[in-house]
Amino acid sequence: MSHVVSAENVERTITAFTRLDQRGDKKAMNKLAQRLQKEQPFLLQHAAG
DSSP states (O other): OOOOOHHHHHHHHHHHHHHHHHTTHHHHHHHHHHHHHHHHHHHHHHOOO
């Protein structure tokens, strides 16, 4: 099963994260970091497969 993410989706995600970071919303950034840390092994395994 192959998933392709469009450049538009990547750009939108980066823009949203940048905006969140610039607002200085530490709670939201910490929550996001915790979620990414939890899901990273699965995402990396999925990307490698």
